[in-house]
Amino acid sequence: MNVSLFMTPLETRPALLSGAAAVVIDALRMTSTSATAFANGCAALYAVREVEEARALRASVPDALLGGERHGVLIEGFDLDNSPLSFSRARVAGRRLIMTTTNGTWAITGVAAARRVLLGAFVNASAVARALLDERSVVIQCAGTDDRLSLEDVLAGGAIVERLLALGAQAHLDDAAQAALTLWRAQGSDLHAALRDTHHYNVMLRGGQRADLDFCLRTDVLDAVPVRGADGWFTAQ
Amino acid sequence: MNVSLFMTPLETRPALLSGAAAVVIDALRMTSTSATAFANGCAALYAVREVEEARALRASVPDALLGGERHGVLIEGFDLDNSPLSFSRARVAGRRLIMTTTNGTWAITGVAAARRVLLGAFVNASAVARALLDERSVVIQCAGTDDRLSLEDVLAGGAIVERLLALGAQAHLDDAAQAALTLWRAQGSDLHAALRDTHHYNVMLRGGQRADLDFCLRTDVLDAVPVRGADGWFTAQ
Numbered sequence A, B: 001m002n003v004s005l006f007m008t009p010l011e012t013r014p015a016l017l018s019g020a021a022a023v024v025i026d027a028l029r030m031t032s033t034s035a036t037a038f039a040n041g042c043a044a045l046y047a048v049r050e051v052e053e054a055r056a057l058r059a060s061v062p063d064a065l066l067g068g069e070r071h072g073v074l075i076e077g078f079d080l081d082n083s084p085l086s087f088s089r090a091r092v093a094g095r096r097l098i099m100t101t102t103n104g105t106w107a108i109t110g111v112a113a114a115r116r117v118l119l120g121a122f123v124n125a126s127a128v129a130r131a132l133l134d135e136r137s138v139v140i141q142c143a144g145t146d147d148r149l150s151l152e153d154v155l156a157g158g159a160i161v162e163r164l165l166a167l168g169a170q171a172h173l174d175d176a177a178q179a180a181l182t183l184w185r186a187q188g189s190d191l192h193a194a195l196r197d198t199h200h201y202n203v204m205l206r207g208g209q210r211a212d213l214d215f216c217l218r219t220d221v222l223d224a225v226p227v228r229g230a231d232g233w234f235t236a237q
Helices: A030-039 A051-060 A104-110 A122-132 A151-166 A175-187 A191-195 A199-206 A210-216 B030-039 B051-060 B104-110 B122-132 B151-166 B175-187 B191-195 B199-206 B210-216
Strands: A002-006 A021-025 A044-047 A065-068 A096-100 A116-120 A137-142 A226-228 A234-236 B002-006 B021-025 B044-047 B065-068 B096-100 B116-120 B137-142 B226-228 B234-236
Touching: A002 A151, A002 A175, A021 A104, A021 A122, A021 A151, A030 A044, A030 A096, A030 A104, A030 A116, A030 A122, A030 A210, A030 A226, A030 A234, A044 A104, A051 A065, A051 A096, A096 A104, A104 A137, A116 A122, A116 A151, A122 A151, A122 A210, A137 A151, A151 A175, A151 A191, A151 B175, A175 A191, A175 B151, A175 B175, A199 A210, B002 B151, B002 B175, B021 B104, B021 B122, B021 B151, B030 B044, B030 B096, B030 B104, B030 B116, B030 B122, B030 B210, B030 B226, B030 B234, B044 B104, B051 B065, B051 B096, B096 B104, B104 B137, B116 B122, B116 B151, B122 B151, B122 B210, B137 B151, B151 B175, B151 B191, B175 B191, B199 B210
Parallel strands: A002 A137, A021 A116, A021 A137, A044 A096, A065 A096, B002 B137, B021 B116, B021 B137, B044 B096, B065 B096
Antiparallel strands: A044 A234, A116 A226, A226 A234, B044 B234, B116 B226, B226 B234
8 A cells, every 4th residue: 555645735636646545634623523523423525615616506405504614713604613513413413514614625625536535534543544444545635724734634644644554554655654654653642732832723722612622632533434425425434 | 933844845935935044955965965065165056947057057157067967867968966975075166066956956946035045954954053043034945856745854854943942043833844843853863764764765775875875864064054145156154
């Protein structure tokens, strides 16, 4: 298995995705939230880049809920923001979700050329690794923030790499995947400490989102792995 | 001091460079070689992207030596390749050099909008840090390899960050600079071990360039810091 890791969406090129399984990571918060939605019984999830695309898609799927954020908060007229705490069983069980966020859904659409697309985070790292074991080519796509590296996404990528190796994968890691693994091994045991001085962590702290940080910075608490289907909708692996 | 680190040239944007001192790192080998050239008395160095640009510039500076590589080896008609071992005092003392390499000189021209441009590597990490101490904004631009992350460049960036902190700089590190520092602290004590499974290190090993690796993977052995002047030529700080 070849494992490549892209630290930002800038590195994504279709040729690098050909035949690969791509794991998109936006640990704070979109992919953590997506795994949570499926753990709570959501039926399917569709990721779009633009708010207007989300509204247009809902016009053809009127029972769907609209979720996501701009500038970290609820979008006008949307049903749900981007907090995993909002995606409770009561809200999402059996429902379709249409999501648009500032970085996560951009990263997802950026890897559209991959053969498979999965959504990963700390919360489902081991489950993602298990879902990748038979792959020959894995691309870990970190969402980052505005085309800059976000340490939490790289650390979550390192966690998935570490789990793959622990499961016995014979993996050849590119330089970036090796770096992510080293970072995870150095810092994964205390994610709040690792992220204390990072950009997005502090944006969320200032925004009163400590509960979301506590939720998202737990490892291996969910088994749900969102996987893109042939129709573009994600369902739970 | 704000310290940002770009893991590949893809991240470079003029707005991020405005007012900043940019340190370009192509540890294997271009910036190591440049520091060596100045340590051995070279008069000035100019970095260009294309082989034809190098030849054209020499037409107006006929006493200059042409150096660099394509596919890791000497370019036809050039005086010097890209090995630091080629840039001996006997060859370069008092001479002007015009350089073009696959990744390093591209990264250098990519940060042209910065207020200052310096060339850094393991060999001159502490000297680079000393040259940056009065800056308010530092950008560490890793050259990478073909727009992919090269671990050696990130580690060298981490070494420079670590030296800045050791010198007492009150530095705010962006996520990528924090990651580089963590990697350096985890792996800097044995660079050959850190790079054993990385891409460019193995390309060089297969190419019979073990002596260059041994040369470039030493830390703080040179005091020379190439700094771009107003005319675009680098001279020694």
